[in-house]
Amino acid sequence: MVVRDLASGSRGRHAARLGAAGLLTLAALAGTGAAHAGLATPRALPAGCSGTSPISCHYAVPPGDYDVTVSLGGASAGQTEMWVEARRLMLPATRTAAGAVATYSFTVNVRQPEGQPTGQGGTGNPGLDIRLTGSAPQLSAVSVRPATRPLVAYLAGDSTVCDQPAAPYTGWGQTITTAVRPGAVIANYADSGES
Template identity: 35%
Template sequence: MQTMYKFDFGTETPGHEHIKITAETLYSPELGYGFHSLSNVSAVNRAGEEAALTGDFIIPLNAAYQVDVADGLYTLHLLMGDAWFDTETSIRGTEGQMLLEGKLIPAGHFERYSMTVPAVQGRIVLYFSGRAPRINALEVLPAPHACQVFLAGDSTVTNQPADGYPYAGWGQMLPAFIKADAAVSNYARSGRSSKSFIAEGILEQIREKMKPHDYMLIQFGHNDQKRDEGRYTEPNSTYRDFLRRYVDVCREKQATPILVTPVHRRCFDGKGRLENTHGDYITAVWELAAEEQVPLVDLAALSLEYFNRLGPEGTKSVFMWGRPGEFIRFPQGVMDNTHFQQRGAAQLADMVVGALKSLGLQPLSLFLR
């Protein structure tokens, strides 16, 4: 299986050492690359533009492009633009992770954008959207030594499935804030507690892939409060004990653990002030971070201030609150006080990145946009 590719998208003769991708390049396992569907893919050539990579391009309108490679980390270098018109492109990656959101490029300009992503189950898939998306060229290069930022957590962190749009976890939006020096690997899973995440072997999956100088952000608490045997932990004993195991795995692999206090739910009292439904679980994370001298992102405090500022009505634009007919996939409406819609998840990811910058961890601080 080839691990390095250079693709030239459009209609004309490919650039030097590039593989030409046209509007008829449909993915097949034998080919190892191509679009999943050609129904919304078109190729354009700007007459008079002689540059091999900028004179023609593909418009991938809500289209997915797949490249088969061995599992691992890869840096992608994308060239995007149009000689005649403004463009706007968004790109999602594995499990809907946001890689690039609403990238605007003025007419006559071309920009290179780089990111590092994990290949999962032998493939990289890029999902293109936006009002006027473009792709001129793409390079796929192995990046085995790139830093990996692992996420361990629950549904507030996870990559929510596409059929639940606009549901999103803050970890799903985090890659858009990370430079090409690092990749985000989101192992957070809905419904998991610090206990069940370990029992299901997910922490062990992270341990197997973790290497020195990687990072792991750890946020649990929502499901640790559930009273079933498989998930419940007591904040001042078992919850701290299980979180300590994540810290131990990082130290065993010479990586850096970062504890994250659980983000608040949308729960307001009669005076319009946010209620703390996590209680001693937040305190336990603080105490463990101090005891183990582990960096801490206090997302509980950040979300408390943010949600109080927005108030009961304003926070509906952060959480999955939709009127009947507002969201295509929820025609009867939805009222969810725990999970986020995409714009809210992006705000929380931005808060996490701001907190990480404040910590001044090196080299992580250099990898944050």
């Protein structure tokens, strides 16, 4: 794992070993995405989004890191999962009560092609793709803006780490994203077949 800390003004890369230094790095990234909860008002889907189950959103942004804030909830109760790009899980199944809204923030790495560096595992669509699934996905608002100096952890590895294209196969790099706080991001460059 390589960490790039743009907050310090240094653009150098520092190798982090999988021992204590790696754990400290992961601890620095960890946090919660929950921002706040409130009462819901019935709304149409935000611009760029369509569907009911799943709800798909697409934003024409260039490759880079983006701060994404979503508000989940509506007039009826919901259960929503949030996936970005090539099946990177950002929010596991989350319940919202009828009439309530919960807001979550994440930092997302967008690249072209999506998925694995060789092009496996992604649609190849330029821009940011967000997909909300679950038994009753709810979405009331989305905000996407360029991230300012995020802490980036780069992953390199093989099929056990990479963004796998289809369930039930999933690399751990696709799901570690749920443990990362806003302002920090996982850039998964793992590729199937690498040794």
